[in-house]
Amino acid sequence: MSAALLEVQDLKMHFPVKEGVFQRARKVCRAVDGVTLSLPAGSTIGLVGESGCGKSTLGKCIVRLHQPTSGSIRFMDTELAGLSTSSLKPHRRQLQMIFQDPVESLNSRHMVGEILAEPFLIHAMGDAGWRRRKVLDLLDRVGLPANAAERYPFEFSGGQRQRIGIARAIALEPKLIVCDEPVSALDVSIQSQVLNLMLDLQRDMGLSYLFIAHNLAVVKHVSDQVAIMYLGRIVELADADEIYRNARHPYTRALISAIPQPDPRHRQNRIVLSGDVPSPINPPSGCPFHPRCPHATDRCRAEVPALRPAPGASGHTVSCHYDL
Numbered sequence: 659m660s661a662a663l664l665e666v667q668d669l670k671m672h673f674p675v676k677e678g679v680f681q682r683a684r685k686v687c688r689a690v691d692g693v694t695l696s697l698p699a700g701s702t703i704g705l706v707g708e709s710g711c712g713k714s715t716l717g718k719c720i721v722r723l724h725q726p727t728s729g730s731i732r733f734m735d736t737e738l739a740g741l742s743t744s745s746l747k748p749h750r751r752q753l754q755m756i757f758q759d760p761v762e763s764l765n766s767r768h769m770v771g772e773i774l775a776e777p778f779l780i781h782a783m784g785d786a787g788w789r790r791r792k793v794l795d796l797l798d799r800v801g802l803p804a805n806a807a808e809r810y811p812f813e814f815s816g817g818q819r820q821r822i823g824i825a826r827a828i829a830l831e832p833k834l835i836v837c838d839e840p841v842s843a844l845d846v847s848i849q850s851q852v853l854n855l856m857l858d859l860q861r862d863m864g865l866s867y868l869f870i871a872h873n874l875a876v877v878k879h880v881s882d883q884v885a886i887m888y889l890g891r892i893v894e895l896a897d898a899d900e901i902y903r904n905a906r907h908p909y910t911r912a913l914i915s916a917i918p919q920p921d922p923r924h925r926q927n928r929i930v931l932s933g934d935v936p937s938p939i940n941p942p943s944g945c946p947f948h949p950r951c952p953h954a955t956d957r958c959r960a961e962v963p964a965l966r967p968a969p970g971a972s973g974h975t976v977s978c979h980y981d982l
Contacts, residue, residue: 661698662698662699663697663698663699663733663734663833663866664696664697664720664731664733664866664868665696665730665731665732666693666694666695666720666730666731666732667694667729667730667732668692668693668694668730669690669693669694669719669726669728669729669731670690670691670692670693670726670727670729671689671690671712671715671716671724671726671727672686672687672689672691672727673686673687673689674686674687675687685939686939687938687939688889688890688938688939688941689712689715689890689938690712690719690726690890691712691889691890691891691938691941692729692890692891693712693716693887693890693892694892695892697868699833699864699866700864700866701866701867701882702860702866702867702868702869702881702883703867703869703881703882703883703884703885704869704871704878704880704881704883704885704898705717705868705869705870705871705885705887706872706874706884706885706886706887707872707886707888708872709872710935710938711889711890711935712887712889712890712938713838713870713872713887714758714838714839714870716870716887717755717836717838717870718755718838719731720733720738720753720836720868721750721753721754721755721836722738722746722753723755726739733749733753733834734749734752734833738753751830751831751832752830752834753832753833753834753836754826754827754830754834754836755827755835755836755837755838756820756823756824756827756835756836756837756838756840757823757838758839758840758842758843759843760811760816760819760820760823761811761812761816761819763823764811764819764823765811766810766812767810768810769808769809769810770797770807770809770810770811771793771808773822774792774793774796774797774807774822774825774826775789775790775793776826777829777830778829781830792829794807796828796829797825799859800821800822800825800855801821801855802818802821802825806818806822815848816843816844816848817844817845817851817852820843820844820852821852821855823840824840824852824855824856824859828863828865831863832865833864833865833866834865834868835865835866835867835868836867836868836870837856837867837868837869838870839871839872840852840856840869841853841871841876842871842872849876853879853880857880867880869881874913874914874916874917875917877898878898878902881898882897883896883897883898884896884898884902886901886909886910886913888909888935888946888947889935889936889941889946889947890938890946891946891965892965892977893907893909893910893965893976893977893978894906894907894909894974894977894978895965895976896973896975897973900971900974901974902914904971906968906974906976907947907976907977907978908929908947908952908953908978909951912929912930915927915928915929916929932950933949933950942959943959944958944959944960944961944962945958945959945961945963945978945979946962955979955980961979963977963978963979964977
């Protein structure tokens with residue numbers, strides 16, 4: 659793989675929780691609590707975890723829709739974490755996002771042609787004729803007819819609307835796209851079409867993806883590496899084949915055991931976790947997973963495990979006190 663396109667170091671995003679008549683910040687929601695990862699150019703990292711674990715917040719921090727509380731976001735050798743809005747503008751051409759809900763992320767008052775031309779207007783690129791040609795080219799690349807430019811988003815199906823969202827994301831030919839559960843709102847038959855489109859665009863344009871999802875089966879199909887996130891932290895990171903074959907963290911093992919099997923004769927030992935995900939406002943002491951972990955010890959309850967190399971596995975890191 660190529661050199662790192664994106665380097666995230668100890669990134670934190672803490673939101674104040676306001677209470678009382680005067681709405682004073684008395685508590686903190688630790689949505690992202692010290693994430694470190696590296697994304698090589700031209701590759702895909704799948705980011706997986708239960709709802710509420712901080713996946714989408716991490717993605718929005720990376721594209722700077724959120725100003726992170728602390729930590730480093732180094733993209734194409736530029737530190738983004740502390741840049742002002744005006745200083746970020748030239749970097750946004752190389753850093754785009756596909757949102758989970760195409761209904762909410764597309765302006766229903768604008769025709770598709772206006773939506774796709776907007777990035778070029780914001781960055782003062784080309785004249786009206788040039789922008790029109792680029793819009794038609796984008797529609798063709800994502801498999802939509804030219805007359806789609808004259809229609810509104812609500813006139814399309816969910817899969818077609820997501821194709822419009824993808825076209826908008828690739829309009830400026832970025833290097834990195836953060837994909838926030840881009841297929842979770844689609845029918846299963848449509849999901850595979852959209853995923854194949856994204857893989858084709860990655861191959862043709864040299865794109866890198868941070869692919870956020872809660873479906874491990876989908877992530878396995880598109881990812882070079884997989885990062886497992888729990889309560890604002892990365893608890894395991896490895897190559898996709900390695901993590902499915904040799905998961906080390908008990909949370910990862912539980913997620914993998916829940917993947918549906920296409921063969922009804924295949925019996926898989928399902929690992930059922932007790933309890934719910936703890937609140938990021940009041941996280942447990944020590945390892946954040948210990949209240950639900952069947953292997954937890956007193957050390958787990960008292961000490962936060964560092965993300966360290968797993969014994970005997972190159973490039974495989976895990977945040978667990980014991981090699982299970």
